[in-house]
Amino acid sequence: MALSVAACGKAGDGAKGGGGDGKTIGLLLPENKTTRYETFDRPLITKKIQALCPDCKVKYNNADQDTQTQKKQFDALITQGVKVIVLDPVDYKATRSWVDQAAKQGVKVVAYDRLAEGQISAYVSYDNEKIGRLQGEALVKALGDQAKDSNVVMINGSPTDPNAPFFKRGAHSVLDKQVKKVVYEQDIPDWSSDEANKKMNAAIDSLGKDGIQAVYSANDGMAGGIITALKQRGMTVPVGGQDSELAGLQRVLKGEQAFTIYKQIQPQADTTAEIAVKLLKGEKADSLTPTKVDSLSGEVKGIPAKLYDAQVVTKDNIKDTILKDKVYQASQVCTADVKAACEAAGIK
Numbered sequence: 001m002a003l004s005v006a007a008c009g010k011a012g013d014g015a016k017g018g019g020g021d022g023k024t025i026g027l028l029l030p031e032n033k034t035t036r037y038e039t040f041d042r043p044l045i046t047k048k049i050q051a052l053c054p055d056c057k058v059k060y061n062n063a064d065q066d067t068q069t070q071k072k073q074f075d076a077l078i079t080q081g082v083k084v085i086v087l088d089p090v091d092y093k094a095t096r097s098w099v100d101q102a103a104k105q106g107v108k109v110v111a112y113d114r115l116a117e118g119q120i121s122a123y124v125s126y127d128n129e130k131i132g133r134l135q136g137e138a139l140v141k142a143l144g145d146q147a148k149d150s151n152v153v154m155i156n157g158s159p160t161d162p163n164a165p166f167f168k169r170g171a172h173s174v175l176d177k178q179v180k181k182v183v184y185e186q187d188i189p190d191w192s193s194d195e196a197n198k199k200m201n202a203a204i205d206s207l208g209k210d211g212i213q214a215v216y217s218a219n220d221g222m223a224g225g226i227i228t229a230l231k232q233r234g235m236t237v238p239v240g241g242q243d244s245e246l247a248g249l250q251r252v253l254k255g256e257q258a259f260t261i262y263k264q265i266q267p268q269a270d271t272t273a274e275i276a277v278k279l280l281k282g283e284k285a286d287s288l289t290p291t292k293v294d295s296l297s298g299e300v301k302g303i304p305a306k307l308y309d310a311q312v313v314t315k316d317n318i319k320d321t322i323l324k325d326k327v328y329q330a331s332q333v334c335t336a337d338v339k340a341a342c343e344a345a346g347i348k
Contacts, residue, residue, distance in 0.1 A: 022280065023056050023280070024059055024081075024082050025085070025276045026058075026059050026060075026074075026077035026082045026085035026086065027046070027058050027061075027085075028060075028063065028070060028086065028087050028088065029112075030062070030090040030114070031062065031063065031064060031065040031190070031191075032062055033190065033191060033193075034191060034219065034221055034243065034245075035221075035246070036245070036265060038062070040266075040327075041088075041113070041265060041269055042060060044265060044269035044273075045086065046058045048269060048270045049276060052273060052274065053280070056277065059077060061073040063090050067090045067091045067094050067160075069090075070090050071094070074087070074098050074102075083106065083107055083279075084107070084108045084109075084110070084280045085107060085108070085109050085110070086110045086112050086272055087109050087110065087111055088111075088112045089114050089116040089162075092116050092160065092161070092162040092296065093117055093160070094117075095118055096116075096118040096297075097118070098118065099117065099118025100118045108121040109121055110122045110124065110272060110275055110279070112268075112272050113268070114162050115303070116162075117296070117297055117299070120300065121279060122279075122285055122288075122304045123289075123304070123305040124275065124289075124306045124307075125268070125305070125306075125307055126307055126308050127307045127309060129173075130309065131166075131242065131310050132166060132167040132168060132170020132171040132173070133173060134261060134311070135171050135216060135261060135312075136173065136178075138261075139152070139174075139214055139240045139259075140174060140178045140179065143179070143213065143214055146213060147178055148179065150214055151180055151183040151212055151213050152179050152181070152212075152214045153183065153184045153200070153207075153214075153215045153216070154168070154171065154172075154185040154215075155188060155199060155200065155216065155217045155226060156168045156186065156187045156188065156216075157187065157188065157191055157219060158187070158188060158189055158190055158191050160189070161191070162296050165296075167218050168187075171216055175216065179214070183203075183207055183211065183212070184206065186199045186203075188218075188222060191218075191219055191221055191222060192222070193221045193224050196221075196223075197229045200226045200230065204230075204233050204235070209233060209235055212237060213237055213238075214239070215230070215239045216240055217240055218242060219242045219243050219245075220242060220244070220245040220257075220260055221245065221248075223240070223241035223248060223251070223257055223260075224247055226239055227256050239257050239258060240259050241260040242260060242263075243260065243263065244260045244263070244327065248260045249318060249322060249328070249333055250333060250337075250338045250341075252313065252315055253315050253333070253345055255315070260312075260313050261312060261313065262311050262313045262321050262322060262327075263310040264325065265327075266325075267308055271288055271306050275288050275289070289305055290306065291305040291306060292305060315341070315345045319345065330342070333347065334348075
């Protein structure tokens with residue numbers, strides 16, 4: 001860290017040109033429905049960049065789930081001469097032409113969390129198919145001895161998110177073998193909790209209360225909408241999630257949600273910031289990207305990548321994961337309506 005800061009006085013020496021000052025990094029995040037982006041990703045990436053390079057600036061924009069808005073934000077950064085852009089795409093397929101055009105102008109694009117299409121310089125995310133397997137395994141565990149006789153509803157993520165197919169594939173690899181049947185399945189545009197609620201109600205209408213024994217939800221936000229639908233019908237079945245959102249963790253403690261997936265955002269954010277600063281300085285980032293991945297289209301091969309692992313969180317290990325890592329304080333999780341559940345889980 002000290003070495004990085006000391007070396008950063010010359011940030012951008014190898015990245016000037018095109019009117020840029022060589023000291024600005026663009027940060028484009030896709031949406032704010034998922035609470036992690038504004039609460040964690042943005043401040044963590046910005047803080048790390050500024051620690052590594054005190055005279056660097058971060059130009060930030062959130063696309064609010066609109067692809068055209070994100071394209072305008074991306075184009076504006078290029079026009080301003082920004083030479084390194086951290087991009088978490090709204091629609092990964094739409095980025096190919098932007099990213100390729102940027103590459104022709106010497107702009108380095110680091111794909112963050114979601115793998116954008118085009119000539120990406122680096123990619124930092126998680127092993128998303130493994131996360132799907134973890135979700136499937138946790139749902140089977142929540143069903144216990146009943147798993148092999150259980151019908152499961154799958155509420156998957158947004159079709160424009162390249163991670164969603166990997167979550168789905170990983171979950172199917174477990175559920176298809178270990179439960180009776182996936183009886184209803186929908187992909188949810190924009191990861192909308194409201195839409196997940198509607199699809200859950202449609203599933204109940206179609207299958208009846210006795211026709212559903214568990215629900216796979218690709219993330220915590222949608223799990224909230226799903227659980228609301230189940231409650232309104234007087235149903236209690238295991239529901240999984242992902243992202244360890246505060247509301248999701250509270251539902252896990254209260255027994256309304258079986259589990260969530262904890263992805264340590266800080267290592268992902270820190271690595272992304274380190275790569276961005278190295279690229280800005282015209283340095284190689286090979287030591288930070290030990291893996292190679294191909295774009296989903298297969299058009300770009302061997303993208304340098306760093307993929308992190310994740311873990312299942314239940315009421316039994318929230319204390320030793322989320323609280324231990326100080327993602328949230330106990331006081332944030334244990335609000336009045338969750339206090340008794342916290343005490344039962346040994347959280348004070």
